[in-house]
Amino acid sequence: MFLRLAGLTGLAALSLLGQQNDIEKLAPYYPTPESVVERMLKLGEVKPGDKVFDLGSGDGRVVIMAAQKFGADATGIEMDADLYKQSMERIKSLGLDKKARIIRGDIAKQDYSSATVLTVYLLPSSNDKIRPLLEKQLRKGTRIVSHDFMFKDWTPVKEEHIEDDGEGRSHTLYLYIVK
Numbered sequence: 683m684f685l686r687l688a689g690l691t692g693l694a695a696l697s698l699l700g701q702q703n704d705i706e707k708l709a710p711y712y713p714t715p716e717s718v719v720e721r722m723l724k725l726g727e728v729k730p731g732d733k734v735f736d737l738g739s740g741d742g743r744v745v746i747m748a749a750q751k752f753g754a755d756a757t758g759i760e761m762d763a764d765l766y767k768q769s770m771e772r773i774k775s776l777g778l779d780k781k782a783r784i785i786r787g788d789i790a791k792q793d794y795s796s797a798t799v800l801t802v803y804l805l806p807s808s809n810d811k812i813r814p815l816l817e818k819q820l821r822k823g824t825r826i827v828s829h830d831f832m833f834k835d836w837t838p839v840k841e842e843h844i845e846d847d848g849e850g851r852s853h854t855l856y857l858y859i860v861k
C-alpha cells in the first residue's frame with residue numbers, strides 16, 4: 683500500500699515519520715549471552731534491595747535475571763516497540779511484574795537518581811553521550827557495570843575478561859563506582 687500521511691506520500695511521509703521518532707539509537711540490538719549477564723550482575727554485587735537499571739534492555743534478559751536470580755528491583759529502558767512488548771510479556775509470564783519492568787523510552791531522558799546499580803551495553807560514543815547525565819544524576823556508591831566498552835575519564839575499580847563465552851566470543855566487563 684502506498685504510504686500517505688498528512689497529505690504527503692512515499693518518502694516524504696516516511697521522513698516525517700522518522701522525525702516523529704526523535705530517539706537517537708545509541709546501539710543496535712545485540713544481546714549479551716546469559717552467562718555473561720550473570721557475570722555482570724555478580725561483578726556489580728547485585729542483591730535484594732538493589733535498584734538495577736539496564737540502559738537499552740533489549741529482550742529484558744538483564745532485568746529478568748536481576749529480579750529473578752538476584753532478588754533486585756529491576757528496570758529496563760528500551761526504545762524498540764517489539765523488544766519492549768516481548769520483554770514485558772516475559773516479565774508477566776514469569777510473575778515478576780512487582781520486581782521488574784521495562785520503560786518504553788529514551789535512555790537519555792530518564793531519571794537514574796534512585797539507582798544503586800546500572801548495567802550498560804552501548805557503543806563507546808554512546809557512553810560519551812550519556813556520561814554527563816549519569817555524572818549529574820547518580821548517587822555516591824552507585825555501581826556501573828559496562829559490557830565491552832569503557833567510559834572515558836572514569837577509572838574502573840575492577841575489570842573482568844571472559845576469554846570464551848561458550849560460543850567463541852570474548853568479553854570484557856568494567857565495574858565503576860561513583861565517588
Ligand SMILES: C[S@@+](CC[C@H](N)C(=O)[O-])C[C@H]1O[C@@H](n2cnc3c(N)ncnc32)[C@H](O)[C@@H]1O
Binds near residue numbers: 706710711740761803
Ligand atoms: C547492545 S543492545 C543490549 C541489550 C541488553 N542490554 C543486553 O545486554 O542484552 C542495546 C539496546 O539498546 C537499545 N537502545 C539503543 N538506543 C536507545 C535509546 N536511545 N533509548 C532506549 N533504548 C535504546 C537498542 O534497541 C538495543 O535493544
